[in-house]
Amino acid sequence: MNLKNSIHTSLSKGNRIPVAVLGATGMVGQVFMWMLENHPRFRVTAICAGKSRNGKTYRESTKWQLPVPFPESLGEMSLQNLKAVAAAPPAIVFSALPAEIAGEIEPELAGYGAAVFSNASAMRGKENVPILIPEVNPDDLNRIDHQPWGNNGFVVTNANCATTGPAVALAPLRKFGIREVFVSTYQSVSGAGYPGIPYMDISGNVVPFIENEEEKIQRELTAILHLDIPIFPFCVRVPVRFGHLETVWLDLKETVDVDDIREAWGQFRSPTGLPSLPDSPVQYLAVPNQPQPALSFTGTPPGMTVFSGGLKKQGNRIGFTLLVNNIVKGAAGGSIANAELFVRQAEKRLRKDRESDRTHRRGSRH
Numbered sequence: 001m002n003l004k005n006s007i008h009t010s011l012s013k014g015n016r017i018p019v020a021v022l023g024a025t026g027m028v029g030q031v032f033m034w035m036l037e038n039h040p041r042f043r044v045t046a047i048c049a050g051k052s053r054n055g056k057t058y059r060e061s062t063k064w065q066l067p068v069p070f071p072e073s074l075g076e077m078s079l080q081n082l083k084a085v086a087a088a089p090p091a092i093v094f095s096a097l098p099a100e101i102a103g104e105i106e107p108e109l110a111g112y113g114a115a116v117f118s119n120a121s122a123m124r125g126k127e128n129v130p131i132l133i134p135e136v137n138p139d140d141l142n143r144i145d146h147q148p149w150g151n152n153g154f155v156v157t158n159a160n161c162a163t164t165g166p167a168v169a170l171a172p173l174r175k176f177g178i179r180e181v182f183v184s185t186y187q188s189v190s191g192a193g194y195p196g197i198p199y200m201d202i203s204g205n206v207v208p209f210i211e212n213e214e215e216k217i218q219r220e221l222t223a224i225l226h227l228d229i230p231i232f233p234f235c236v237r238v239p240v241r242f243g244h245l246e247t248v249w250l251d252l253k254e255t256v257d258v259d260d261i262r263e264a265w266g267q268f269r270s271p272t273g274l275p276s277l278p279d280s281p282v283q284y285l286a287v288p289n290q291p292q293p294a295l296s297f298t299g300t301p302p303g304m305t306v307f308s309g310g311l312k313k314q315g316n317r318i319g320f321t322l323l324v325n326n327i328v329k330g331a332a333g334g335s336i337a338n339a340e341l342f343v344r345q346a347e348k349r350l351r352k353d354r355e356s357d358r359t360h361r362r363g364s365r366h
């Protein structure tokens with residue numbers, strides 16, 4: 001069923017829209033399966049992973065790594081051949097594929113008319129492919145209208161996991177005139193996927209290099225915030241399972257106090273009608289030793305809030321810490337929220353079209 005019909009049917013009959021999860025057995029794929037099991041708008045109808053898993057059940061193929069329950073009702077689904085799903089995709093496809101494969105398969109899927117929401121870096125920053133965070137740059141979704149694939153298909157990406165936290169925390173601070181951002185990350189091992197980094201490399205150790213990560217933060221943060229400013233990142237891998245902690249220093253044009261920053265976060269709201277977003281995207285924790293990665297799966301919905309703390313001021317610089325769940329808010333949850341934003345807009349458009357059809361029919365009867 002094509003995208004438009006699917007959304008049409010779901011709108012009129014209250015059905016859930018069929019979706020596929022690519023890379024369903026991996027770190028990010030597992031979060032998709034957990035979050036989509038009982039999603040109010042989406043229903044998982046196809047799953048894929050590496051070739052060796054074709055035909056096997058999700059239960060037997062997956063080494064469940066998350067600190068939340070396995071999605072029992074999806075456990076007996078069979079993993080399908082990626083190329084076969086790509087040639088006849090459901091309306092929406094969530095991609096948690098490695099970048100090399102994503103770069104090949106995602107444009108193919110869009111060409112077959114699928115709405116692709118991807119975590120991979122391959123398509124980020126390609127012409128008219130938005131890097132989207134609904135709380136930060138929702139209007140960038142309109143760029144899909146200019147994508148080249150036809151058949152109503154398109155690709156929307158979400159940001160790199162370490163970019164997502166600062167992007168959300170800085171969004172409501174843009175009004176103070178951000179001039180420069182200095183960011184240091186303390187990134188968990190789940191950020192490298194499963195099985196990820198060898199135990200001998202990370203156990204009792206800290207690795208002050210993550211390939212391409214600093215460049216991604218520089219490119220993506222400026223693109224998402226629509227700010228042409230210098231970003232000075234350092235990225236470090238630490239022996240923590242889930243959650244990226246980050247420290248941020250900002251140079252601001254305006255003279256502000258820490259209370260102004262807290263107030264800006266306190267007033268910041270997510271767009272309404274997206275079930276996977278918390279009402280308040282940033283929650284400030286006024287406790288000296290928080291936030292900590294142990295909080296990664298907390299908040300409502302779990303793992304979707306960016307926690308901040310440790311606000312301080314030195315000269316005209318503001319410093320703080322933040323915590324983002326790299327595989328939920330920084331990956332699968334971010335994609336799901338992007339798809340929710342798209343569906344909400346598509347439904348609004350459909351309602352408007354129906355309304356104008358009705359008005360037109362009434363007019364032609366007179």
Ligand SMILES: NC(=O)c1ccc[n+]([C@@H]2O[C@H](COP(=O)([O-])OP(=O)(O)OC[C@H]3O[C@@H](n4cnc5c(N)ncnc54)[C@H](OP(=O)(O)O)[C@@H]3O)[C@@H](O)[C@H]2O)c1
Nearest residue numbers: 023025026027028049050096097119120161191193194331
């Ligand atoms: N981890 C994070 O915090 C994070 C955050 C943001 C974005 N991302 C991005 O999200 C994507 C997935 O990351 P991850 O951490 O979930 O990686 P992962 O744990 O290594 O999982 C990769 C998934 O892709 C599947 N796969 C690998 N090769 C394949 C192939 N040739 N054909 C079909 N499926 C294939 C794997 O299946 P098998 O199990 O069969 O190998 C697995 O399901 C990557 O592009 C990554 O950069 C990750």
